Amino acid sequence: GENVEQHPSTLSVQEGDSAVIKCTYSDSASNYFPWYKQELGKGPQLIIDIRSNVGEKKDQRIAVTLNKTAKHFSLHITETQPEDSAVYFCAASKTSGTYKYIFGTGTRLKVLA
Amino acid sequence: EADIYQTPRYLVIGTGKKITLECSQTMGHDKMYWYQQDPGMELHLIHYSYGVNSTEKGDLSSESTVSRIRTEHFPLTLESARPSHTSQYLCASSEQGHEKLFFGSGTQLSVL
Numbered sequence: 001g002e003n004v005e006q007h008p009s010t011l012s013v014q015e016g017d018s019a020v021i022k023c024t025y026s027d028s029a030s031n032y033f034p035w036y037k038q039e040l041g042k043g044p045q046l047i048i049d050i051r052s053n054v055g056e057k058k059d060q061r062i063a064v065t066l067n068k069t070a071k072h073f074s075l076h077i078t079e080t081q082p083e084d085s086a087v088y089f090c091a092a093s094k095t096s097g098t099y100k101y102i103f104g105t106g107t108r109l110k111v112l113a
Numbered sequence: 114e115a116d117i118y119q120t121p122r123y124l125v126i127g128t129g130k131k132i133t134l135e136c137s138q139t140m141g142h143d144k145m146y147w148y149q150q151d152p153g154m155e156l157h158l159i160h161y162s163y164g165v166n167s168t169e170k171g172d173l174s175s176e177s178t179v180s181r182i183r184t185e186h187f188p189l190t191l192e193s194a195r196p197s198h199t200s201q202y203l204c205a206s207s208e209q210g211h212e213k214l215f216f217g218s219g220t221q222l223s224v225l
Binding site: 042100 | 153154155156158161172203205212213214216217218219
């Protein structure tokens with residue numbers, strides 16, 4: 001069936017360093033790839049998304065890259081800060097019909113001060 | 114800030130009790146979803162609705178049921194709770210034609 005693999009499951013970085021989280025999807029018809037951040041005690045919140053007609057998108061310290069051929073997409077966080085510590089989920093979806101997401105398994109990011 | 118609310122925030126109950134987890138949104142979204150999040154963090158879709166009187170089962174089999182009598186309200190019910198139902202339950206909504214999900218803060222359910 002359709003699935004999204006996400007790596008690593010945990011990631012610790014020093015404050016100021018960069019963090020990279022990678023996802024691989026199986027359904028080649030997927031064309032929408034959001035990233036969600038879940039802080040402790042809260043529901044996930046969308047932080048950035050990318051569509052299949054774009055290779056890269058950036059929003060301040062956060063960027064996402066997409067390689068459709070390889071079916072890979074990645075989240076890049078630069079100049080990490082303690083408030084970036086959270087669980088991050090990638091997802092893949094088809095924007096026709098149901099919009100049902102296939103979520104990755106999550107990455108727990110810890111930024112060490 | 115998303116206008117989607119879940120109550121209760123925490124619930125501890127005994128086996129065999131009937132419970133209803135509430136979810137309401139004030140954004141007028143047609144689509145609503147229930148996800149179950151296990152301690153390993155994974156999110157599993159258990160129910161969704163595309164509008165009033167529309168409900169569908171998700172990818173993960175669940176003994177819970179849902180109803181959608183009003184656009185803003187999407188409650189989840191367990192007729193007889195068991196310890197295996199212990200989990201975090203997250204409600205979400207999205208606007209028709211848009212992919213962004215808005216999540217509530219979740220209900221942490223513990224069944225003893």
